[in-house]
Amino acid sequence: EVQLVESGGDLVQPGESLRLSCAASGFAFSSYWMSWVRQAPGKGLEWVAKEKGDGREKYYVDSVKGRFTISRDTAKNSLYLQMSSLRADDTAVYYCAREWESGIFDSWGQGTLVTVSS
Amino acid sequence: EIVLTQSPATLSLSPGERASLSCGASQSVSNSYLAWYQQKPGLAPRLLIYDAFKRATGIPDRFSGSGSGTDFTLTISRLEPEDFAVYYCQQYGSSLGITFGQGTRLEIK
Numbered sequence: 001e002v003q004l005v006e007s008g009g010d011l012v013q014p015g016e017s018l019r020l021s022c023a024a025s026g027f028a029f030s031s032y033w034m035s036w037v038r039q040a041p042g043k044g045l046e047w048v049a050k051e052k053g054d055g056r057e058k059y060y061v062d063s064v065k066g067r068f069t070i071s072r073d074t075a076k077n078s079l080y081l082q083m084s085s086l087r088a089d090d091t092a093v094y095y096c097a098r099e100w101e102s103g104i105f106d107s108w109g110q111g112t113l114v115t116v117s118s
Numbered sequence: 119e120i121v122l123t124q125s126p127a128t129l130s131l132s133p134g135e136r137a138s139l140s141c142g143a144s145q146s147v148s149n150s151y152l153a154w155y156q157q158k159p160g161l162a163p164r165l166l167i168y169d170a171f172k173r174a175t176g177i178p179d180r181f182s183g184s185g186s187g188t189d190f191t192l193t194i195s196r197l198e199p200e201d202f203a204v205y206y207c208q209q210y211g212s213s214l215g216i217t218f219g220q221g222t223r224l225e226i227k
Contacts, residue, residue, distance in 0.1 A: 035216075044206060044219070044220045044221045045163065045208070045218040045221075046218065047215065047216040047218065050216075059215065061215055062215075095163075103153075103208075103209075103211070103216050104165065104210060105155075105163070105165060106165050106174065108162035108163055108164075109162065110162060111162060
């Protein structure tokens with residue numbers, strides 16, 4: 001069974017940094033593109049970043065380019081999102097999601113809440 | 119980026135009725151790379167439909183997708199109580215990135 005478990009969400013002040021983690025199990029982690037998708041409170045879904053299974057390709061939504069970095073550790077079957085220069089509009093539940101085929105999210109974690117506020 | 123606009127924002131129907139949810143794209147979605155997700159309060163989204171009309175594993179056949187180009191539809195043939203939720207369309211055919219619609223809330227009338 002595919003399982004994705006996010007962690008690392010917290011309350012931080014504007015300008016601070018935070019790293020999210022996603023522990024994957026039940027599938028060949030290094031064979032799949034993985035993404036982070038976020039959802040601001042009471043709002044819709046926004047794709048944030050994606051990384052190829054071998055880590056050689058990474059893509060970001062414009063609003064986080066230069067501030068967020070997606071990465072993975074295949075030995076630990078874990079996906080990460082390093083977030084810096086956080087802003088109030090980064091406040092959201094962050095989900096990690098597996099891409100079964102390019103862009104199709106067939107498995108999701110339960111999400112981790114990031115709150116950016118002074 | 120491709121902007122997806124879903125309508126209506128809220129749809130009020132009764133169990134047993136037919137639901138039609140629309141998703142319009144600001145430009146053609148290549149290869150009909152469009153998916154639909156269902157999200158219930160406090161839970162992660164669930165994949166329903168991909169490639170515009172293909173049902174994901176385990177999805178009941180009362181859910182169907184159609185459309186191409188810039189106009190897509192999710193139809194639920196006969197609503198069950200568990201179908202009342204928020205539905206999102208998503209395109210994944212653009213090299214400019216993945217985008218979601220703003221969602222349609224399907225509520226019990």
